[in-house]
Amino acid sequence: MPRASRRRGDAALRHADTLRFVLFEARPAGLLFHQLTRASDLTPSQARSGLAALRDVIADQGWPPLIWSRSDGYQIGAERAALEAYERKVIKEKLTEFRRFITGTVAPHAAAHPGDKWVRHITAQLNSIESTLDLVNSY
Incomplete structure (x- = not known):
C-alpha cells in the first residue's frame, strides 16, 4: 500500500510531473540535485516537494522506481x-x-x-x- 504524503497538492503533483519528464530525458544517466533543479527550473523546495510526490505517484502507477546515489544522483528505471x-x-x-x-x-x-x-x-x-x-x- 502506498504511503500517504502530505505533499499531494496540485503544485507538488505539477512539480512531480516536471521532474519525471526531466529524469526520463536524462535516462539512463541520473541527475544530482542541483542539476535536477537547474534542468527543471524549480526551486530546491519545489524539487523536494516534487520528489516526494513523484515517489507517491510512481507507487500508485506501478512505474519504474526512483532511486538516488551519491555518484549518479536521482535516476528513474535504473538497472537491477x-x-x-x-x-x-x-x-x-x-x-x-x-x-x-x-x-x-x-x-x-x-x-x-x-x-x-x-x-x-x-x-x-x-x-x-x-x-x-x-x-x-x-x-
Whole structure:
C-alpha cells in the first residue's frame, strides 16, 4: 500500500510531473540535485516537494522506481544492480537509525521505567524490526 504524503497538492503533483519528464530525458544517466533543479527550473523546495510526490505517484502507477546515489544522483528505471545497491544502502541506514533509537532513547526509558507497559511493547516491536532488518542486511 502506498504511503500517504502530505505533499499531494496540485503544485507538488505539477512539480512531480516536471521532474519525471526531466529524469526520463536524462535516462539512463541520473541527475544530482542541483542539476535536477537547474534542468527543471524549480526551486530546491519545489524539487523536494516534487520528489516526494513523484515517489507517491510512481507507487500508485506501478512505474519504474526512483532511486538516488551519491555518484549518479536521482535516476528513474535504473538497472537491477543499481536498484539492489540502493535497497541495501537504505536498509543499512534504517538499521543504524533503529539501533541508535533503541540504544539512545528506548533502552534508557526502559531502564528508568521497567514496569511500563508502553516501553515493554515498543521494545519488543523495535527489537523485531531490528532483527528483521539485520537478517535482510546480512543476505
